[in-house]
Amino acid sequence: MTTVSTGPAGGTSAAQTPSTAQSDAPDVDFATVGDVVRDLYTDGVSARKGAFSAEWADRMREDIEEAFEEARHRPGGAVGRGPHRYYVEIHPEQLRDFVDLVDHPWVRAVCEAVLGRDYSIVELGFDIPFAGAVNQPWHRDFPMPDVTRERRRLNSLAFNLTGVDTTEDMGPFEIAPGTQWDLDDGFEHAMFPPREDYPRYRELGVRKFPQRGDVSVRSALTIHRGTANHSQLSRPVLVLGVDAPGAGNDGHHDMAVTHEYWRTLPERVRAHLHCPVVDELTPITQKHTIEGLVMGDAEPDSPDAGMGGGMAGPAPEEPEGDDS
Structure with a gap:
């Protein structure tokens, strides 16, 4: 059985010592949460600036880079989301600060306000547009x-966290409010x-x-796109998917945790994590086949861009088994 690395190279395994350090962010007041709910039901997107430190985001990016290295060398490990752009789903143990993220006061409060107290964490993954990614x-x-x-009710949310300080030339995320x-x-x-309709x-x-x-939250129904990356850098973004009871998106994901890791989690995190608890993790085979095929059909006004640098210089090899 192939197993998944659960910590950065040379570091401590997340399965052994998951992060329990709390953010310095204060508890969220009702007015703030109300503003976020209003944003989600009007614009379809909201955000919390400075929810975590830059150092926290740097650790997250290290974990993303390691997970991508593992995923790109096996069939189905990374799915194409357009030229030079990939999506990878991971297990919670592959992110050292998973508990910090899902137990953050703002994240918890927004989930409860929009999805109810019995919300479920159903997806953890990341998108990476490399140099040469197009619209x-x-x-x-x-x-x-x-x-x-x-009934005009939102029953799922997507939280995004960037691994870099985003600039205009890096192919920023673009969203059409209200859609x-x-x-x-x-x-x-x-x-x-x-x-x-474009x-x-x-x-x-x-x-x-x-x-x-920074942390953003959106309805994944709000029409959006990744834009062309003209820089020589990648723009990795973590994605956390959360459902209201009965939303059913968990059926599209294969997240799991080990018994060892489960025992270390705070009870209020376990209450929202309904994935299988297993003896040993197996790598996730991506299921985004339709998106992968259609995303390859870039918008006609996208510039012709050559493949440039990746996360640490040279462009990555195409993931084995990725036929998008």
Whole structure:
């Protein structure tokens, strides 16, 4: 059985000593949480600046880089999300500060306010656009659920944390506020709007420039895209997916924890982590096949960009088994 590394090279395994250090951020007041809920139901996105330190974000990036190295050398380890852009799903033990993230007062408060006290953590992964990545097609991350279409209720959230200080030339994330309510008539796979709608999304689109330590939260239904990376650097972004009871997105992910790691987790983290508890972790095979295929169809106005540097200089090899 192939196993997954659970700590950075030369470091302490996260399975043995998960982080329990709390953020210096104060508890979140009701007014702040109310503002975030309003943002999510109007714009479809909100954020907390400086939730963590830059050093915390640097550790996160180290863990992302190690996980990508492991994933890109096995079939299905990293799925293409467009030219020179990849997505990898990981287990909680592969992120040393997983507990810091999911137990952060702002993250907890937002999850409870939008999704209810019985929310579930269903996804942990990361996106990496490398040098030469082009504009993605505008999209949402999954089809609109009935509860949103019929009752205008959001039943899932995606938290994003950048591993770098984002600049204009690094292919920043772009989002079209208010489009979480757009009906999917004519959308390919119920996720990709027709190209004739692109001018509207470009007009609405807002590019985001998060810095290390910032946390954003959005409805994954809000139409968005990654933009062209003209720099020689990668822009790794951690993704944490959270569901309301019954949302069903856990069926699209294979997150697990070991018995050893489970015993170290605070009870209030265990209460929201409903994934399998196993003797030994196995690497996750990515399931984003539709997104991988369609994301390869870059927007016509994307510039022709050659492949440049990766996370630490030279461009990575194409992940084995990635046919997108």
